[in-house]
Amino acid sequence: MMPGASVHPLDFLFHPRSVAIVGISGKKRDWNAGKMFLNIYRHSGFTGPIYPVSRSAEEIKGLKCYPSLVDIPGPVDYVISSIPATGVLQLMDDAAAKGVRCIHFFTAGFRETGEEDGEELERRVLEKARSAGIRLIGPNCMGLYCPSSGLSFGYGFPHEPGPVAFISQSGLNAEDLVNEGNLCGVRFSKVISFGNAADLNESDFFEYCTADPETEIITSYIEGVKDGGRFLRALRAASAAKPVIILKGGLTSAGSRAARSHTGSLAGSPQVWDALCRQAGVISVESLEDLVDMAVTFRFLKKPAGRGLAVIVIGGGASVLAADTAEKIGLRLPALSDGAQAELRQFTPIAGTSVRNPLDTVAMETPDGIVKTVEIVGKSPGIDAILILTRFDWGVSRVDDVEPIVQGTMAMLAKSVQQSPVPVALAVREPDNAKAMAALEVFYRLAAKAEVAAYPNYKRALNAIAKFIAWQEARADS
């Protein structure tokens, strides 16, 4: 944190001294969520005490179990509840007695069921929380992932922190986003799965992330909003400080029915949502994949000065399809200048290639060729950015270790990106076999290390670039 910056009142959520996990089955072979959380915390990097709470087990994985929260000797700041909904009122009393500061309810069976009993239970839990000064995350959610302090809710979530926050009303979407982001080099400051939002809701977390010095980019999956006025204010403030990208679920009748079943949310209309995003300067996306792509873009792509794009690829058909897609979504592919074409022709054979734009060029395959090509293309008038389409399914099928091949290709690509006069993005082809996927894992890792924006296919790359440019234009206008 910067010296002098004040700590946001919710920052304590992310820095508990200890974690208690309540609801661990004593039966050896039973999977249950309590055991899952315990396993996750054993490898999450959390350095404080972890207390398993179990009615039936005395010890689990070498850790002493406690029959209830009040039996734990030290202070308990943070509780993860995976007990059935029937036990939550007792748990609230125990937590109040113990001086717990925050409870994350993985436990479901509240308002989202649509049943009167569930709604009433949620109300009573909230009342008890308010009177004891306990903050609630959820119920019906996965809770918090904060790599810098070791909070987590997924196996294998990276320990390395990064600048992207994700505020999510779906736990599984959050898990998927972390894993997809992980593949593409996106690392997180805070990932917050907040489910039914009985107490802390989307506005609280937007306000927190706006103030959070670890967060530079805010992404979110939202189903329903508790208080429209407050949310709009929170969004505006967030968007004034940092790029904000939101995936809104429940914008159709079936989607909104699903959102009610999922988190008890009233989802609202697409028109209202669009207006709200426009007013607040928020980027609205249509899928989790888009969300990952925008995080990659804001993290790694320099800002293009305009809509003029050059596309470089091997393959005439691929060049045609990429050009069509780019122009359909509002990017422009100006023909390269005669001078640039003449320069490129000095080392690009005429048969089976094109140096107009899109470029279909075998020069991509030689280290010098691609570096020189990018440099010449980037200087041609009207070219504001370059997209290079590359692929790793050729050549990797018959090798045991894909790493050297990908390293060789990435070394020349990274050099061409670094020496380019305009921003450069890379896109690959989706894998059709495990070897190609292994090569892509290496590719993304090296791209992230070189701070290069990399996308899983040309359509996703073009969409992300177009949205990035549109967002800049809107900001310049306002």
Added chain:
Amino acid sequence: MMPGASVHPLDFLFHPRSVAIVGISGKKRDWNAGKMFLNIYRHSGFTGPIYPVSRSAEEIKGLKCYPSLVDIPGPVDYVISSIPATGVLQLMDDAAAKGVRCIHFFTAGFRETGEEDGEELERRVLEKARSAGIRLIGPNCMGLYCPSSGLSFGYGFPHEPGPVAFISQSGLNAEDLVNEGNLCGVRFSKVISFGNAADLNESDFFEYCTADPETEIITSYIEGVKDGGRFLRALRAASAAKPVIILKGGLTSAGSRAARSHTGSLAGSPQVWDALCRQAGVISVESLEDLVDMAVTFRFLKKPAGRGLAVIVIGGGASVLAADTAEKIGLRLPALSDGAQAELRQFTPIAGTSVRNPLDTVAMETPDGIVKTVEIVGKSPGIDAILILTRFDWGVSRVDDVEPIVQGTMAMLAKSVQQSPVPVALAVREPDNAKAMAALEVFYRLAAKAEVAAYPNYKRALNAIAKFIAWQEARADS
């Protein structure tokens, strides 16, 4: 072939007695296209003689080389030319002298260069072909893949034939489609990469595939059309006989510039193209991925009686997003009947699930659960089809052999599809690691074996289902 069916005049192209490959480098370490084709033909299943033609080599891979076509002892029906454009006139003379019936020119450097020399050369080659009665494929293309006769242009293309034809003006798009189709269980009758179409063009191949008894579904990638009137007649006839799915390249100014550079094609306007597709009853798609998906759909998905879809998934957020996407593209997700919901509740726990539609249900994870769920859902009024979203990234990361896990899941999914009262499609999540991709390879193989339509993500599945239904509705109206 059916008894009594007449053989189409172009059928000879696909059944040559021998293949000569002209332009093989004699240098050991040199990659060249001639060597590539020779390597492909050594494993393509072609049973006739293969004659390498090389000026510099006497023998290659145990096969005797001939200095020119005229030196080959036996008859030569089919020639693959990978020599530079400078040698093609001599090659035409040799081929005429030898009585060759067809030449596939991989050779580029003709009309597509936009240079007068290239255009003139293409004209002269065509003249020589006409006067010698030789048919040309290309120039500037990959040629023919016909698994039933062993013609091929790609390493590892399946030997197993299937009912899908692909007529492609791009060789690389053709190669990619075969490999993606291969992954998803799509097998081919004929794949034709025809490049500049100096002689045989898209209309010839559409007419051929319409008559071809091995072809049940016609797919195509087209950049430019030689003769609009003839093409429209060919499309109408094709579409009256078989489903026709076309990806049109060059519908924007940059795409059309790229098409001119690629195959010398004048691409035409999107309005004309749309009208033409509507008139001819052709399905127009926007990407190669869509083309694969439509092939999968026509191959494996039974016809839904209407637009009512049920979506079954684990994960509330995923259910919301799938429902939103489905309704945005014109599918309907009717709520299940009270009776169906009550039946499902008998074995679906209330916490963390929904049985309304979309269904977010852990019953998916048990063999009985998913079979019963699909049966109940499929009988609910207004449900015409079911999409099940499944995933193989859970549980496979820590096993060496992914096969048993996928087999177990697929056994229950295949059973639920077979017992369902309505058509059922499956969609997975895209892989984020090599192990998950290995599991998906098994998944697609088993899905194809069970004749189940399987898609790489929910958006592609929903798009394919929506297009399939729209196509049926249009046919019912006309």
